[in-house]
Amino acid sequence: MSTTSRASRGLAVAAGLAAAVTGLALLPTTPASAASTGLVISEAYGGGGNSGATYTHDFIELYNPTSAAISVDGMSVQYRSSGSAAAATGVTTLSGSVPAGGHYLVQEAQGSGGSTPLPTPNATGTIAMSGTAFTVWLASGTTALNPAADGSTTRPGIVDLVGVNSNTFETAKTAGTGNATSVSRTAADSDDNATDFTVGAPNPENGDTVPPAGEPTEATIAEIQGTGDTSPLAGRDVVTEGVVTAAYPTGGFNGFYLQSGGSGGSGGDGADATPGASDAVYVFGSAATAQVAVGDSVRVEGTVTEFNGLTEIGSPTVTALASPLPAVAPHTGSVPAAADREAHEGELWTPTDDVTVTNTYSTNQYAEIGLAAGDHPLIQPTDVADAQDHAAIAAVEADNADRGVVLDDGSSINFLPSGGGGNQDIPLPWLSKANPIRVGAAVHFTGPVVLDWRNSTWKLQPTHQVTDSGADVATFENTRTENAAPGDLGGDLRLATFNVLNYFNTTGVAYDAAHPGACTYYDDRDGNHVTDRDCGATGPRGAAEDDDLQRQRAKIVAAINELGASIVSLEEIENSVALGEPDRDDALASLVDALNAAAGAGTWAFVPSPAPEDLPPVAEQDVIRTAFIYRPATVTPVGGSEVLTGAPAFSNAREPLAQAFKAAGAPDRDAFAVVVNHFKSKGSGTPNPDGQGNANADRVAQAEALWPFAERFAADRGTDEVFLTGDFNSYTQEDPLQVLYAHGYTNLASTTSPGEATYSFGGLSGSLDHVLANDAAAAMVTGVDVWQINAEESVAFEYSRHNYNATDFYEPNQFRASDHDPEVVGLDLPETGPVPSTVDAEDVTVVFSKEAPRIPVTVTAGGLTPIGTVTLLDGARELTSGQLSGGSAVLELPKKSLKRGTYTFTVSYAGDSGVAPGADQVTVRVTNPAGH
Template identity: 50%
Template sequence: MSRSIPRVARATSLLAAGALAAGTLGAVAAAPASAVPADHLVINEAYLNGGSAGATYLNKFVELYNPTSSPIEVDGWTVQYRSYSSTTAFTGKIALTGTIPAGAHYLVSGNANSTNGAALPTPDAPSTIAFSGNANGGTLALTKTADTLTGDGATVVANPNVVDLLGYGVSNTSETAPVASGYSVTASVNRTDGTDTNNNSADFTSAAPTPTACGEACVPTPNPVEERTIAEIQGTGAASPYDGDTVITQGVVTAAYPTGGFNGFYLQTAGSGGAGDATPGTSDGIFVFGSAAVAKVAVGDHVELTGVVSEFGGMTEITPAAADVVVLDEPAEAVKATELALPLGDAAREALEGMLVTPKGPFTVTNNYTTNTFAELGLAVGDSPLYVPTEVAAPGAASQAVDAENATKRITLDDGSSTNYTAGGKNTPQPWIDADTTIRVGASATFVKDVVLDYRNSAWKLQPTAQLTADDANDVLPATFAGAERPQSAPEVGGDFTLAAFNVLNYFITTGEEYEATTGISCEYFVDRDGVPTTVDECVGQAGPRGAASTVQLERQEKKIVAAINALGADVVSLEEIENSVKFGKDRDAALAALTEALNEAAGAGTWAYAPSPDASALPPVAEQDFIRTAFIYKPAVVAPVGASTVLVGDPAFADAREPLAQAFQPVAGTEDDRFVAIVNHFKSKRSGTPDPDQGAGNVERVAQAHALVAFADTVKAAAGTDKVYLTGDLNSYSKEDPITVLRDAGYVDLEETYETAETYQFDGEIGSLDHVFASPAAAPDITGMGVWSINAMEPIAYEYSRYNNNATLFYDETAFRSSDHDPALVGIALEEQLTPTTVSAVATPGISPLFGPIIAAQVKPRATGTVQVLKGDTVLASQKLVLGVTVVAVPAKALKPGTHQLTVRYTGDATHAASETTVTARVLGR
């Protein structure tokens, strides 16, 4: 029998997890080093690989031991488990009962990975909780409460309800330090002589498993078995008031999952649901767990059962023996589906947990990241995906309000199984998508069948009434999808030439296999369903390549990137996440040259060239450079570089990030007036650095980088002899975050905001833009348009080269779609001589009292769009947009002293009209 267990999108390597653990353990106080007998119940042994090939025992187990001279009652106690890196709630919880005599052991069983090994002695507390037995490990806690533990390592260790704790592998939660190894299919971790120094690494050793049960000596007085309605069992809170009790209940089977890993069925009180609710505030549906139990029933059956109530990962369920599930002969009133109308908070959803529901739309796909692995689709109620809070609201109270609202709007549509289609289910075709049918973020979802609302794997989900498979989709499919079709061509942005920004997803010409062969250093890989490496996970020392595992995989990656760039229609492209080849003993531009060559092979010789790196003397020392870098490619028939490229060197803001790279260009058809500087950036990621609750880690560092970028731009534009500057790249900052504000406050025009483009990135079921293009005030009037080509971020990751042959369905092709995880942005730019000359006229009137400043009426001919600014010297006092070529600008009273002032009225230009200005005399009344 298997269980649905918490899902992990990707396995973090041992080395990376070790670093995480090392950074967390310092918060846990060191314990006395002397070995003394424990004066409390202890975790004595943990066997973590039951059922696997070669296993000694079929099931995993945790053995407790009472080293004291007195019996210890454990009614209401629990053994809890969570994964090695989690700082949230423990996900597995096993209720304990009875009294453990002095010197006695107590056996708690877990799940079986497969069918190998001998049966355990009869456990005192049986369960099917899955304790991880891999190198990363996990955390086991013995607690005096049924309440779920939560918090970081120090918080859990300090919890007064925690009697004993075992962290193993590289767990971030342990007593002093985890026991790092020693567990396998034939070995468990064993406490030495019942001692407890509060140091897991010192208190445990490796030995053959010796499970010992307490048996009849610990059997408690059984609780009376009582008949309860499902609503009574569910209760009005998140957990059942009868957790751990044995109950008798009845209902109608609404959904059954004999295959796919759920191994159970949903039972709902006969006649319940629909518009009327006889039990407001509590649910009339519940999950019944057991593969033998579900084999006895079918949807529509009227069933009576007897079983134990428990909470599994926050979901209330009953576990009966097969003999205690009886299909009744008498008919029952049919269950009716209840309307599910989001947004709803957790409490309102809890009242419908396990019930048959009819989701009330509209719904939009907002998350398809786990579609590839677990056949899940994140939905948002409404006509659009959810936005990253700081994409649409300022950090702080405003973004937190968006975050809270998002939580009430999202829900996951599942496939009625715990199948991982890239692991145990890798030879089973995906049920939602195939090589020709994608479901993109932004697609509308329309429900055509009722579903069950459940809570599993820490998320609210909608389950079809049977497992959805590729073969039975027409019979089981609960929803259909439309819209958000793939854009087959890049957006039209106009202009005489174009500039683009593109993150190329760790394009490394140094493959994992080459790195291992030339250095002798071993690497870990992500592999396809045949075990063939696809991409590098990590190399020993964390200093290796980050891209393709092999030449074959590099070719697959390259074909998609080449297809995307050649179809983008750009004349200059700033690149991020391309290999810094000097870190591998090659010419710094080797990867850049290889990509340029591949582009020319597809587009024609001489179509593309690249901007060479500066001389080594003008670069940071190689040891200080990152393994990825930024770069420029361009079409020499359209633009020509002016001078050498420049890297910002020596600024402490970029001590742990990629330094900005600047290059001046001049259009071949233009003049020096059209010369511009492009500066490509890749700011510090959100994964490390100074924590920020709303903007991710590293925000302080990114703010410093934004200020340094502004100063660098002033330097390079002066050297290039132009005020036209474009700042491009992956700034790892969403549109309302502090680093973006720094650039706006410096006068740079946010073209994404001006042209209301699509977002470039998807993360955790929310969309936003990490990739930006800014124009200096002098460059902004030349812009004819900006757009984002949505070929990557809104696509399921199944189509990425890195997921080649992960599933029975081959999703990979050589098109541009999912060539990266970021979408490219494209900007159209006009030559100066192509802009229509304009004249601006203006008249100023004084304020009508000392409380009001002058009012400037302005007109631009020929009729234009854009903005008119009023300046005193170089200071902008006020601005206003034109409407039909005219506008009125009110100057704040406090902006000028009383008296007469000469003011500049400046039209900043638009896509087809050149900038122009005039002067007016304005009078400010005395105060």
Template identity: 50%
Template sequence: MSTTHPSPRRRGSATAALLAALALPASAALAAPAVAVPSVDAPVVIDEVYGGGGNSGAVLDRDYVELHNPTDAPVSLDGWSIQYGSATGTAWASQTDLTGVIPAGGSFLVGQAYGSNRDLPDLPTPDVEGSIAMSGTGGKVALVSSTQRLTCLGAACADATDVVDLVGWGATTNTFLGSGPAPGTTNATAVARVEHANTVDNAADFRAGVPDPQNSGSTGGGEDPDPEPEPGEVVPIAEIQGTGAASPLVGQTVTTRGVVTAAYPTGGFDGVYVQTEGTGGDPADDPTPGASDAVFVYSSAAAQQLRIGDHVEVTGQVHEHFGLTQVSATSWTVLDEPAQEVKPTTTTWPATEAEREALEGMLLAPQGDFTVTDNYSTNYYGTIGLAAGTTPLVQPTSVGRPLSPEYHAQVADNAARAVLLDDGATTNYSTSANSSKPLPWLTGGDPVRVGAAVTFTTPVILDYRYDAWAFQPLTHLTPDVADTVQQAVFEDTREASPADVGGNLRVGTFNVLNYFTTTGDQLSGCTYYTDRVGDPVTVRGGCLARGAAEAEDLERQEAKIVAAISGLGADVVALEEIENSVHFGKPRDQALSDLVDALNEHDGAGTWAYVPSPAEVPADEDVIRNAFVYRTAAAEPVGESRILVGSDAFVNAREPLAQVFQPAGGVDADTGDDVLVVTNHFKSKGSAGPWPGDADQGDGQGASNESRVRQATALLAFADEVAADAGTDKVLLVGDFNAYEKEDPIVVLTDAGYTDLGPATGKYTYMFEGKVGSLDHVLASPAAAEVVTGADIWNINAYEPIANEYSRHNYNVSLLYDTTPFRSSDHDPFLVGLDLAPSAPAWDAGTVYVAGDRVVHDGAATTWTASGLYVRGDVVVHEGHLWEAQRRSRGVEPGTSNAWAGLGAA
């Protein structure tokens, strides 16, 4: 993300308007209208909001709200207020009362809370001082024509008579004007109106960019721009770019010269990049340090006519197009005179925004390590998220406690290392208009996986658009020109199987992405996500089903899930997000039974079984549930399963399901080889639950954190009760907790003595917004942790492109679906090995043991069989006779080779 690009609007001088306002008697200032419903004629609007002040990565030391007066007369703000609420909050929690006059056509700055870093630049002098601590990522701010606290939320605020204007920003905000909220921000960006636009639509009117606070005395625009160049004067590109975030020549017509380094006649860029001849190479030799020597020339005609390598002279007006400096060309000429070669600048990823600005548009040969960190948008827009370095970007709450120094350090690290790898186009390949165009980057046999190392094969252009820096190819990348145009290749990091975790019982957990054997076409009212020819693929809404639309879609989904469960190598698999069939008039276990049938068809009859539902289940269960399957030759359940019943904590989540397991052939009466496994699926982060504190607090934990904390607390009590009843102290809490490693719900469990086994694997189970982290966990009680022999996260899903998922079948002409485990879900399975031994008595030479009995012999548990290892004096019953071993023997029939002496009938 850009952190220092200019706010996406131009500033006009407000000096004259301010002086006029100050000269008026107070009574001459316009009063607020009696009724002030938000409208395009609002006398004052919220023009810019910044909530990251003083945080890690911030550019100013405090938050602010800036107002704008679009009218030709001053307006009194006496008796008005600014009110703020968190993105998903159910109340307007804070306010700042206003006083003073906002000049005609001018600005008014309301300073808000300082952050922890007071060494950052301060605001211009605020017109009013406030103390609201706003979120750096999203929230809602209202301009109110009274000091009465607002009670409206959502669309109701658009009709509130005392709301003059309102802006909600960030994807999760619950209150905004128009079609959607303004973009989300970072600690380094604000949301601001584009050219003071007011269509009463936050999504349309606002863009994210560098904070640019203006008070009622601001003239706007910073220093006066350079004088208008004389007609015909050739202006060097470095002078057009300048050394700041924006060109000093914005709005002026210039003529410049350079060499075409990239051309985009197709794909929507509609322009070429031009760089000053002879520049590039070693950054130490840069003749214009701090200023870029390249610029984007916007003209679809020029893109059609010019070729890479042309030496050109271009004339046009300078613009800042959402942060990208460009010359909108009105004329161009290919020069006959030769030009010095432009060399790719050899550089590692620039660590600061100023360093990136100094390279904007230039030809680069990236140096150092780069790693894939995001492939979600690859099948939409042909973009791949990269992280400079050898690791992907990481969720801040996977690294540090919310808002801790470690958290903020990770936020800063993510911002510093992120860059896109793009395809030189604006094409959305998932739309009906473009789905017939093959995807760039993605092929079935050459995956682009999160965590994969990147090797650059051609130079790139450092481009800025859509609020992000990107490495662009030198022309539009399509599969038919990939051999020469594609600028990078990727390491194949797929693992055919998880690591060997050892032990005599292997336990896995796996979220199976809405495995529903009740397909949408079996129900009424379902709506669907469809493929490129309009055929339904997955259920979108309108009915209780959540998975496949039709039988053919279920077959594709099931093939991948079965391959994943079989390939995991677990003896016991806890499942989350499987259909609760009782909601469809079927036995509760019907979908689970269907899955076991498919597993047995894949692995052989009788290989797998499922744990039946307990006798008592909650009265009002979710349509998805938790479950267990197990390999019959390796594991066996002990007693019946139990589900948590009657807990208020799980009103918005799936109740935990518990089952005791032991290795197959174990001693049922003995608890030494038992382990209690409890599978979980906590409330998601996407919406707020019923409890106070469930609103997103802006601390990185998302919505419903309070719900998940209550669920973790209830889980502890439930696990303790079941373990005590089973007589075991070995407990595994497994599943999808919808909480990252350092978030409150996981800390509740680890503070209770459980060990989170995930961090030791060095892997993560989930990827969201280009950052990896683990929502899925295996937490071991102290006794269980002592017998853990290994743990591994099998990265078959979260690191794979979503284009490989069954739900994206035939979305694009590039058909990427296959029946492998890869992208069988959006969560990765987790596998743990346990060494479980019975606590049977030590060997007693005077005791007769029957084949199948379990004893401790030579310090290890032994099952007596005819092929076992026996020593002198051992006695065994074989075919109804007692035999005593005369010497050490293995695999010898009793009574042969003088190995055994008969003692008579048993």
């Protein structure tokens, strides 16, 4: 969103909301009809006067981001506790006005501690605010409002709202505070409390923050910018001259960039004429912007302000210069490192060094594309450095900070249905089916961009709003072509693991019909349900309606059938019994049916669940589970599957599921064990100070319970080879995986393209999904590939975003079938010669002339069922033969073909393709009839 966004648009009520799945981001809610004045809440502090506090009072601070004063007469700030669903319990009436670019301080209750009074407040109330969690809002009137009395996200009269670790918030709540911390706005109002605010030391400001304007000061742009983070002329009226380098009359920015004539480029001697100070500044004002075009030389008079860190000239008047100034030359080379960016704020650049896409998550919402200087994306620190090696982690973080920047579209449009105002009917720029813009793709800049500070992020703005592919700004390598199929891995067969993104064949609407009112949904731009938002702890989490399920299934089927794997471990598939269905494997069977419909009958089968008595109680099972599917033509399960039970460590996660497999036709002794896992997610639980996400201690305990279970299972199946697969919710160097490394397991990294990752979060690439092998299993591995079809893709291509924009991005292919990439491993299985056979021929006694000699024969061969022919021989002479059926046959001689006496014959088995020949001696006695 633009730093010039002036309205509050979204309230979300989070009571009872549970998101227990990994990597599934909650979508923004429907926008509120807020009474927009331009004012926003800029800081809120509830620790005043508490133990450990510096300030003596609680406070709520407002900010006016516009270029004109705003009256607050008849308005109020309101408060309630974090868990309340009632109307406001505290209301403070406001009066006066908030100056342009200035603050308004509302002092609230005083505690018994603290030593520093607040700056002179603009209004005073008596609300005793919580020091850790609360909700505050700015109201257009003074009547106590209830923003969540009926769960509605629309509440007239609310201008702006902030939920501090609360049940009511805009899009997402902020973190909790303490007695020494407040939440303060660090980004323009994007209607997302979690991203707009940060927790830090309180810094109250009142209406005296912006000094009154005096006589305009003639100043160069570099003098206006200064060498610090804020302008030395902030609050002053200034006059300056420059060349218009970028203009945004449409799209919501309502401003233009002005840069000193002749600046930029490398200069005649390669030196910066104004070191430490930028030669460009942002000019905010829609009327002024309508007067200029890129390339114009103009004189600007206005007031210098700081809007969330961006130096602006507000309330501008623009006059065209009679003689043009020297042209501005874009800088070339790499995007400047983090420490050097302030000195180039607003300047024109054309990056010529390597740049790579690193983030596509918000591309379909704000048309933003995260970039990384260099030839690879930004890296999740704990994926490449031990989480306990803080120096190494800090080095990766510093590298990410230096390389990361965001390419924007020159607008503040929210293209999602939650953006309101019909924005979802505007075709999304940049992205298309032919131009998918994937993480890892190389970027080539075809035109200049501006280094811009917006939403607490350094961005590259095009010189105009992008409304099409943006090819005149940048083009992107299409890396889909090199990921059409997994790489060449060698070996006899492939083992894969795949998180299938909450595949439920129970739709939310069907569940709702049986449990009225159970579900809420995410809707498309026509109001149709697409995905389940919340169906309760025991409800589905996937597709909302049948057509959505068909779209989801089509992509998963395409991906699995293209894997080329003989065994696939699955995560995030419906646990049907936990939804109240009698068959635990119902959803799994439906997926296999769909796979076989596409690939041919009998191509795929699934491993049945253990018997109910061998599973945890249903009440302890999650609604998602792990599973195995396999190709019967190439592999055969050995024994049944087994789930780890009775392990307290898995009370908040999916218990490991183990199965042994062998190549089809191989003996049981050649089996290997696979254990699929889905550890506790990082989204809830106790935070970890080492940057490993929430609930890290839980995942460590789960790893400690996993390895002995795997060893015991393998021993029971008579194998030494063990693979651990799945979504461990642990990056490669984090503590849970370190436990498994310490017990002899190796993480199988990509051999086709080293450094490949299975997941992308916050613009950082790393692997949460892994295949690990003990030494014996690792010796079987011939190659490894992370098939990058999902994490690199924009969420716009996911089934869950169908009809979210005027452009239809959905295709029934493998790309963005999930949010996790599958990992595929090639395996070289033991060379298996013919299995030795054992021939067992039963001695018989018959009566001459009354009975025909019939000799039962059984042939066994380990776990195989021999086929072929058995022959009865008298020396070298063949007496008779028969065909084995189920490993057995009966050899019969004609009646009276043997005279009275005792005979010793040989029963010979000829063998088959997998079983060696064998033989046995049999005795046949022929006796006289009774009385002879």
